[in-house]
Amino acid sequence: MGGISKETNKKLIKNSPHSDEMLTLVRRALAHYENKTTDQAPEVMPNSIDAYINETRYKEEVERIFKHLPLALCLSSELPEENSYRSMNVIDTPVLITKDKNHKIRAFLNVCRHRGSKVCEEGSGVKRNFICPYHAWTYDHQGKLVGMYGEKTFGEIQKEEFGLIELECAERSGLVWVMLSPGETFDIDQWLGDFTDELETLNLKEWHIHEQRELVGPGWKVALDGYLEAYHHNQLHGDTVGKHTVGNLLVLDTYGPHQRLTFGRKSLKDLIGKPESEWDSPLENIRLIHSGFPNLSISGVLGDHCLVSQIFPTASPNRTITRQTILSAKEPKTPEEIANTNEFSEMVRQAVVDEDYKIGLEIQDNISHLGSNNFIYGKNEPAVQNYHSWIKDFMSKNGTDW
Numbered sequence: 001m002g003g004i005s006k007e008t009n010k011k012l013i014k015n016s017p018h019s020d021e022m023l024t025l026v027r028r029a030l031a032h033y034e035n036k037t038t039d040q041a042p043e044v045m046p047n048s049i050d051a052y053i054n055e056t057r058y059k060e061e062v063e064r065i066f067k068h069l070p071l072a073l074c075l076s077s078e079l080p081e082e083n084s085y086r087s088m089n090v091i092d093t094p095v096l097i098t099k100d101k102n103h104k105i106r107a108f109l110n111v112c113r114h115r116g117s118k119v120c121e122e123g124s125g126v127k128r129n130f131i132c133p134y135h136a137w138t139y140d141h142q143g144k145l146v147g148m149y150g151e152k153t154f155g156e157i158q159k160e161e162f163g164l165i166e167l168e169c170a171e172r173s174g175l176v177w178v179m180l181s182p183g184e185t186f187d188i189d190q191w192l193g194d195f196t197d198e199l200e201t202l203n204l205k206e207w208h209i210h211e212q213r214e215l216v217g218p219g220w221k222v223a224l225d226g227y228l229e230a231y232h233h234n235q236l237h238g239d240t241v242g243k244h245t246v247g248n249l250l251v252l253d254t255y256g257p258h259q260r261l262t263f264g265r266k267s268l269k270d271l272i273g274k275p276e277s278e279w280d281s282p283l284e285n286i287r288l289i290h291s292g293f294p295n296l297s298i299s300g301v302l303g304d305h306c307l308v309s310q311i312f313p314t315a316s317p318n319r320t321i322t323r324q325t326i327l328s329a330k331e332p333k334t335p336e337e338i339a340n341t342n343e344f345s346e347m348v349r350q351a352v353v354d355e356d357y358k359i360g361l362e363i364q365d366n367i368s369h370l371g372s373n374n375f376i377y378g379k380n381e382p383a384v385q386n387y388h389s390w391i392k393d394f395m396s397k398n399g400t401d402w
């Protein structure tokens with residue numbers, strides 16, 4: 001792990017209207033550290049194994065939770081300039097996100113209205129138009145059909161009726177949120193509530209994208225559970241992220257279904273008995289995880305680096321694809337900065353691939369043996385409990401009345 005730049009931390013904190021709140025978080029974490037306590041749920045909570053493996057239930061939950069709620073599909077900084085695009089497959093839906101000349105971001109189904117080809121290959125970049133590879137129908141960044149090869153021979157159609165199918169989309173706090181079901185709308189401010197302010201403090205738009213990769217992980221819930229507790233940190237991550245984090249210490253704040261997890265850094269021990277005026281800036285002593293329901297986790301800020309994880313279900317309840325984006329506070333330029341950023345990237349890759357997902361994949365292959373027994377979430381795993389309670393809550397409601 002590269003050195004933490006106090007300069008960057010100070011800048012981030014000083015500029016943050018939340019510096020008092022950050023200090024409060026350090027106080028809360030320190031109190032737990034001194035007392036060997038953690039934030040807790042009132043009771044332990046059982047959950048059925050079925051919730052993790054039943055295929056019918058899985059399909060219904062993916063439909064309700066992932067296709068009828070807004071998902072953060074990319075960072076705003078993935079579309080840095082006019083005519084940028086980001087194209088991706090999300091679960092089974094091909095999505096094209098564009099930025100027009102007025103910098104308005106839109107999302108579409110990446111499906112040609114002629115006969116269904118993808119109009120843009122997966123990836124990102126800058127294109128003036130999207131030319132379908134099959135018969136060269138051409139769409140602009142507003143999704144309009146602006147050109148047809150052999151138009152005179154094709155026969156007359158109302159071009160304005162054959163634009164790309166638009167998906168509801170909103171940009172907020174440096175992220176682009178999209179509803180995968182065409183025709184369904186959402187109010188991003190209602191969806192995020194006060195969580196917006198928390199995300200804003202991260203300044204995601206300002207960070208440099210260093211690297212992006214996709215990882216195969218265990219099923220959706222096994223994967224997500226691991227992002228929502230520090231109970232496993234000492235045991236599983238002793239050589240990676242656990243080196244910096246106090247195991248089994250969690251300070252939790254919730255914003256509807258979204259959660260902010262605060263972990264203690266080992267440097268908390270140096271604060272015992274020290275006057276607050278002599279404390280380092282808060283992010284030297286705590287680590288924040290912003291967890292956006294249902295599949296976003298932002299491990300910001302570890303010094304100059306930040307990890308954004310998006311966990312996407314697949315056709316199988318036993319596997320997910322995680323997109324990891326490694327951000328650095330500014331573009332690393334010197335050999336030392338590049339080495340530090342690569343070191344961070346490798347550490348989080350290792351923590352997730354060799355530790356979290358290694359054990360997660362084993363769990364996924366094992367859990368059916370528990371049959372009709374339950375999993376049990378501890379009082380010290382309140383964020384895991386909340387997550388599963390919200391899934392139940394959404395499944396008990398019809399439509400999108402969130």
Ligand code: FES
Nearest residue numbers: 112114115132135
């Ligand atoms: S399928 Fe796209 S132009 Fe024919």
Ligand SMILES: [Fe+2]
Nearest residue numbers: 226232237356
């Ligand atoms: Fe982990």
